[in-house]
Amino acid sequence: MKLTLDHAALLKALAHVQSVVERRNTIPILSNVKVEADSEALRLTATDMDLDVSEATGADVAKTGATTVPAHTLYEIVRKLPDGAQIEIETASGGQQMVLRCGRSRFTLASLPVEDFPVMTAGELPHAFRLSARDLCGLIDRTRFAISTEETRYYLNGIYLHEIKHGGADVLRAVATDGHRLASVEVPLPEGANGMPGVIVPRKTIAELRKLIDESDDQIEVGLSTTKIRFAAEKAVLTSKLIDGTFPDYERVIPTGNDKTLDVACKAFSAAVDRVSAISNDRSRAVKLAMTNGTLVLSATSPDSGSATEELEVNYRGEALEIGFNSRYLLDITQQIGGEEARFSIADAASPTILQERGDSGAIYVLMPMRV
Amino acid sequence: MSARDAAAAVTAPTPSPRANPELLGHEGGEQALLAAARGGRLAHAWLITGPAGIGKATLAFRFARYILARESPGRQGSLLSAQSGEQAAPGDLPGSAAGLFVAPDHPAFRRVASGGHADLLTVERGFDERRDRLRREIVVDDVRSIGAFLGQTPAEGGWRIVVVDSADALNRNAANALLKVLEEPPDKALLLLISDTPGSLLPTIRSRCRRLALQPLAMDIVTTLLARYQPQLEEAERTAVAEIADGSIGRALALAGAGAAHLHRDIGRVFLSLPALDVAALHRLCDDVLKQKDEGFAVLAGLIRWWLAGLARHAAAGSAGRTGAEEAGARAGLDALAGAAPLDCWLQVWEKTERLLAVVDSANLDRKQVLLSIFLDIAATMRR
Numbered sequence: 001m002k003l004t005l006d007h008a009a010l011l012k013a014l015a016h017v018q019s020v021v022e023r024r025n026t027i028p029i030l031s032n033v034k035v036e037a038d039s040e041a042l043r044l045t046a047t048d049m050d051l052d053v054s055e056a057t058g059a060d061v062a063k064t065g066a067t068t069v070p071a072h073t074l075y076e077i078v079r080k081l082p083d084g085a086q087i088e089i090e091t092a093s094g095g096q097q098m099v100l101r102c103g104r105s106r107f108t109l110a111s112l113p114v115e116d117f118p119v120m121t122a123g124e125l126p127h128a129f130r131l132s133a134r135d136l137c138g139l140i141d142r143t144r145f146a147i148s149t150e151e152t153r154y155y156l157n158g159i160y161l162h163e164i165k166h167g168g169a170d171v172l173r174a175v176a177t178d179g180h181r182l183a184s185v186e187v188p189l190p191e192g193a194n195g196m197p198g199v200i201v202p203r204k205t206i207a208e209l210r211k212l213i214d215e216s217d218d219q220i221e222v223g224l225s226t227t228k229i230r231f232a233a234e235k236a237v238l239t240s241k242l243i244d245g246t247f248p249d250y251e252r253v254i255p256t257g258n259d260k261t262l263d264v265a266c267k268a269f270s271a272a273v274d275r276v277s278a279i280s281n282d283r284s285r286a287v288k289l290a291m292t293n294g295t296l297v298l299s300a301t302s303p304d305s306g307s308a309t310e311e312l313e314v315n316y317r318g319e320a321l322e323i324g325f326n327s328r329y330l331l332d333i334t335q336q337i338g339g340e341e342a343r344f345s346i347a348d349a350a351s352p353t354i355l356q357e358r359g360d361s362g363a364i365y366v367l368m369p370m371r372v
Numbered sequence: 373m374s375a376r377d378a379a380a381a382v383t384a385p386t387p388s389p390r391a392n393p394e395l396l397g398h399e400g401g402e403q404a405l406l407a408a409a410r411g412g413r414l415a416h417a418w419l420i421t422g423p424a425g426i427g428k429a430t431l432a433f434r435f436a437r438y439i440l441a442r443e444s445p446g447r448q449g450s451l452l453s454a455q456s457g458e459q460a461a462p463g464d465l466p467g468s469a470a471g472l473f474v475a476p477d478h479p480a481f482r483r484v485a486s487g488g489h490a491d492l493l494t495v496e497r498g499f500d501e502r503r504d505r506l507r508r509e510i511v512v513d514d515v516r517s518i519g520a521f522l523g524q525t526p527a528e529g530g531w532r533i534v535v536v537d538s539a540d541a542l543n544r545n546a547a548n549a550l551l552k553v554l555e556e557p558p559d560k561a562l563l564l565l566i567s568d569t570p571g572s573l574l575p576t577i578r579s580r581c582r583r584l585a586l587q588p589l590a591m592d593i594v595t596t597l598l599a600r601y602q603p604q605l606e607e608a609e610r611t612a613v614a615e616i617a618d619g620s621i622g623r624a625l626a627l628a629g630a631g632a633a634h635l636h637r638d639i640g641r642v643f644l645s646l647p648a649l650d651v652a653a654l655h656r657l658c659d660d661v662l663k664q665k666d667e668g669f670a671v672l673a674g675l676i677r678w679w680l681a682g683l684a685r686h687a688a689a690g691s692a693g694r695t696g697a698e699e700a701g702a703r704a705g706l707d708a709l710a711g712a713a714p715l716d717c718w719l720q721v722w723e724k725t726e727r728l729l730a731v732v733d734s735a736n737l738d739r740k741q742v743l744l745s746i747f748l749d750i751a752a753t754m755r756r
Contacts, residue, residue, distance in 0.1 A: 026499060027487035049490040050524060115479060116486030121528045151516060154523035202524065227525035241490075241524040244558055 001065025003037045005057065007078070007085045007102070010042070013055040014075050016236050017046040020053050020208055021071040029116045033071035035089070035098070036114070037061045042089075045117075046071055051205050051240035052120045053212070067091050068117050069098050069109040077107055120239045122230055125223035129192035131172075133218045133233065139174040140210055142185045142336045142363055147203050148178035155245030159206055161229075162198030162247075163189055167361070170194070175250050181329050182250060182366040183336070190222075197226050200243035205229070212236050254366055255352050258345035262291055263315035263358065266342045269296075270334035272310045276300045277327030279308040287327045288372045292320045300327070323349045324372030333365045386601050386625060389429035389537075390494070391485035393476045396597065397589040398431055404584060405435045406471045409442075415582035417554050417563040419539070421570040422586035425622020429537050431586065432564040433484060436492055436533045438472040439562065441480035490527030493518060495536045508734065510536075512545040518553050522561050531560045539565040539573055547574050554580040588619025597621045602628045609633035616678050623674065630664065630671040639675050642747065644705040647712065647754035654747055658740045669739050673729050676746060680722045686710035687718045712754040721753050 017033060025031040034045040034054075039061060045054035081087065081102045088101040091111070100107045140159065148156035160175045170189035175182065213220060213233050221232040230239045276287050280300035290297040296314040301307040323346060333355050334342060341358040355365040387393075395402065401420070408414045420428045474481050483489035495514050500507045518534050526532050534553075536542070542550060554563065554577060565581055567573060594614045598605060598621070605613070605628055612633045617624035627633075638657055642650070661668040687710040710718065725746050732742055 029486045029488040047490070049488075049527065112486070113482070115482040116488050118483060118488040118490045119479070119528060120490060123529050151519055154519060157523075227529060241527055243523055244525045245523060 001035070001037045001067060001098075002063040002088075002090045003042060003059045003061040004086055004088045005042060005059035007081055007083060007087055009057040009059070010087055011078050013042075013044050013057040013235070014071075014078055016055050016212060017044050017053045018071045018075045019211060020046040020048055020051065022048055023072070029068065029112050030118070031070050031072070032068035032112055032117065033074060034066065034068050034114060034117050036066040037064050037089075039064060047118050047120060048204075049118050050202065051208060051238060052118075053208060053236060053238045055236040057235065065091055066114040067095060067098055067111040068114055069111045073109060074100075081105065120228075120241075122223070122228045122239050123225060125225050125228065125230055127193065127196040127225070128221065128223045129190040129196075130219045130221055131187070131190050132216075133213045133220050134215045135187045136220050136222075136231075137210070137213060137215045139172075139185050139187060140206055143174045143176040143183040144203070144206055144210075145332045145336070146176040146178055146181050146183040146365075147206070148176075149203075150178065153179070155200060155243055155247055158200040158202045158243045160198060160200050160247040160250070163193055163196050171362075175247070177250060177253075177366075180326070180368050181333070182253060183333075183363070184250070184254070184365075185363045187362065196224060198247060199224055199226070199229055200245060200247055201229055202240065202243050205238070205240040208240075209238055212238060253352060254364065255345075255347060255354060258347045258351075258354055260318050260321065260346045261316070262296065262344040262346065263341050264296065264312065264344070265314075266334055266337050266340060266357075269312060269314075269342065270331060272298050272312055273327050273330050273334070276308045276310050277331075279305050280327060281305075284370065285327045286324050286370050286372050287330070288322060288324045290320070290322045291316045293317060321346065321349065322372075323353070324370040325353075325367060326370055329367055333367065336363070336365070389427075390433045390487070392430050392433070393473070393481070395427050395430050395434055395472075397593045398427055398586050399471070401431055401584050401586050402434075402471045405431075406438075408582075409435075409439060414562065416557045416561060417565065417581040418584055419565045419567060419570060419573075419578060419581035420584045420586060421567050423588055423618065423620050423623075424568045425617075425620035425624075425626070426586055426589055427621070428566045428568075428586055429535070432535050432537070432566055434472045434474075436535060436562075436564065437474045437478075437481055437484050439531050439533060440484065440489060440491060440528070441474045441478055442530075491530065491532050493521045493532075493534045495534060496538075497541050508541075509543040510541045510546050511543060512549050515542070515546040515549040515553075518550070518563075522553065522558050526560070531562055532558075533562045533564065536563065536565045539567040539577065540569050542573075547577060551576055551580070589621060590619065591615075594619060594621050594624050598624055598628060601625055605633075612636055616675065618678070626667075627671055627674070630667050632671050632675065635661065635671060636675055639672065639679070640705070643679055643709065643750075646709060647751045649747060649751045654744065655740075658743045661743075662739055669732075669743075672743065673732075676725065676743075677729070680718070680725055680750075682706050683710050684715070684718045684722050687713070687715040709754070713756065717753050717756065721750055724749065 021031060021033065036043045037059065040058065041056045042059040043054055043056040045052055077100065085102050090099045092099045095113065096111060098109045098111045143159050147158060156177060162173055164171060164173050166186060171186040172189050172193055173184060173186040175184045209231055218234060223230040227242060228239060229242055230237060273287060276298045277285055277300060279302055280286050281302045281304065286300065288299045294313065294316065296312045296316065297309055299309040337357045339357040339360060343356050343358050345354040349369055352366050352368055355367060357363060420432055422428055484492055495510060495518060497507045497510055498514050522532055557563065570578060591614055594617055595610055598610050598614060602625065613624050613628045616636055617627060642654060642657065661672045683706060686706045728742055728746065732739060
């Protein structure tokens with residue numbers, strides 16, 4: 001293998017893929033990044049055996065070939081090379097080394113054979129559709145906070161992406177829950193997604209994907225089968241395993257008959273919850289919401305540190321009601337609500353409560369109350 | 373570095389089990405696995421048992437490779453050509469079976485050997501960074517990684533295989549965590565547990581696995597392999613080492629690497645001089661051995677075990693208890709020694725020694741004192 005390319009192109013591609021490689025690895029091949037040159041491009045691939053990210057970048061290839069070298073070392077080197085420089089990469093010593101030259105610097109990296117490198121076979125991905133990066137970010141950002149970290153219910157450790165009919169239209173919906181709260185966000189079903197299987201995308205994949213894309217109008221190509229998912233953005237491609245399990249029938253826990261509504265100004269409410277929660281104890285973090293006609297009193301008490309109350313003007317009509325929530329969960333949700341007003345739909349102090357942005361039916365959050 | 377790699381580094385050129393294309397003397401076990409795999413009713417968990425160093429892990433990885441290579445899509449041609457390659461290779465060793473063979477240049481073989489196969493998880497003793505050494509047991513976090521591994525879809529589309537090497541090293545919590553996986557494994561998941569002492573495993577683990585008991589290797593296989601991996605050994609030394617290795621090539625190589633043939637002779641002298649114990653000579657011997665750090669002690673401990681087991685056997689059965697594995701000189705000596713005390717005394721000494729040797733590391737005992745007290749105990753038993 002022998003090629004020359006721009007410093008900036010290599011740095012950008014490397015920055016995208018290297019974060020997948022774990023810092024501490026007992027198996028040498030897993031610390032490496034695969035460096036492949038075909039006739040006109042250099043492709044870098046990194047993996048943690050659960051997902052792989054690969055990115056191609058244009059290069060002036062003199063001789064094709066492939067090898068693997070330590071990812072973090074390569075990144076460190078490239079990061080420190082001067083901007084605008086030309087980098088020359090060549091394999092040496094019969095493939096046991098890779099030499100990198102730039103100006104008057106020369107680095108020799110120990111390499112491992114490319115045959116030893118893990119393979120993520122995507123197989124056939126029968127379902128393919130395009131989604132704007134903005135929509136995809138929305139699906140991820142507004143649901144990922146609710147992903148469970150509990151290992152026993154491993155099927156909750158990801159975002160459930162599926163096709164469903166809602167209000168007469170087909171939608172692509174992302175759902176995450178940890179048993180205390182649930183987030184469900186949807187976008188119109190993209191063309192080609194009809195008949196896609198419901199898949200659970202693991203938390204780590206979500207985190208890596210989010211690093212690759214930003215909220216733009218770029219189109220992301222999504223391909224999936226029952227065992228794999230692939231996201232292709234511009235030049236970077238992420239292929240991942242899925243969680244092998246059945247997502248619970250979450251629709252049963254979304255209440256439909258909650259008759260009491262409470263409308264709050266989202267920002268003011270969230271700031272008030274934040275203030276009051278300073279007093280509540282570290283473990284339960286409970287705050288109490290006491291509502292009467294037109295007013296809401298937030299309060300928290302703690303036997304150790306004292307008590308706090310704050311009053312808010314709200315839009316509530318109906319009998320007086322007291323309900324408790326985990327302040328952390330409340331804040332998580334109100335942070336996702338971008339609009340002015342949030343609406344609570346409550347049945348009673350012991351039943352799940354729905355939170356929504358007023359005027360946005362695409363996102364629903366369900367929160368279990370706490371006994372206070 | 374894993375425990376296996378560390379062991380492989382000591383006995384220089386031997387391949388680690390995950391990279392060893394060859395397995396000798398376990399055709400029966402291999403056929404059992406092959407039949408189960410071909411029959412389409414593969415048990416989800418196998419417990420591969422037998423003495424240490426006979427090739428249990430090698431068989432486990434061999435089977436894993438076979439399954440992974442068979443399942444990897446679009447590579448059937450490569451697998452078939454690999455098999456014909458095996459037949460063409462000179463069959464210089466007795467009993468090499470083609471059953472589960474996957475050629476070393478097969479992609480699945482390469483990835484299994486490098487540790488880069490995403491559908492194979494090996495659970496072994498982890499590295500303790502605080503203490504800068506391998507942990508003494510497999511801890512619960514290591515086992516929980518199995519749950520995460522099996523909770524995800526396969527990377528290459530076929531089976532997901534977990535090798536637990538070895539199940540004896542599981543601590544109590546880890547064993548219980550493993551049970552959870554053994555009870556409800558997902559589809560197309562295969563667990564291969566390796567155990568030297570299956571009797572010490574939880575009965576609940578044993579009962580959830582199909583048992584595959586491997587026998588010690590035949591003497592000629594051990595000597596053939598010794599000749600290959602330790603070619604500098606002289607014929608007599610090789611035979612002596614093979615004899616005390618009790619059919620375990622791993623043990624034979626460890627013994628040969630540590631110069632056990634000489635040690636065997638020295639310790640034989642000490643045993644045969646019993647009950648008159650030459651304490652000064654014993655001190656010298658212990659000092660010499662302990663200079664070689666852990667390795668020397670392990671070898672000596674192994675030799676003491678071998679002698680005590682021989683003594684107990686002779687005491688139990690008289691000369692009928694001979695296994696034929698002992699040298700002529702040692703045999704006569706053993707008869708005489710064994711006759712000096714009744715069987716129950718020998719068993720007591722044996723058991724006590726085993727217990728002592730088992731806690732040397734965990735209790736951080738003074739190794740020389742341990743060795744001395746073992747010999748003093750044996751001498752006392754004979755004088756009684």
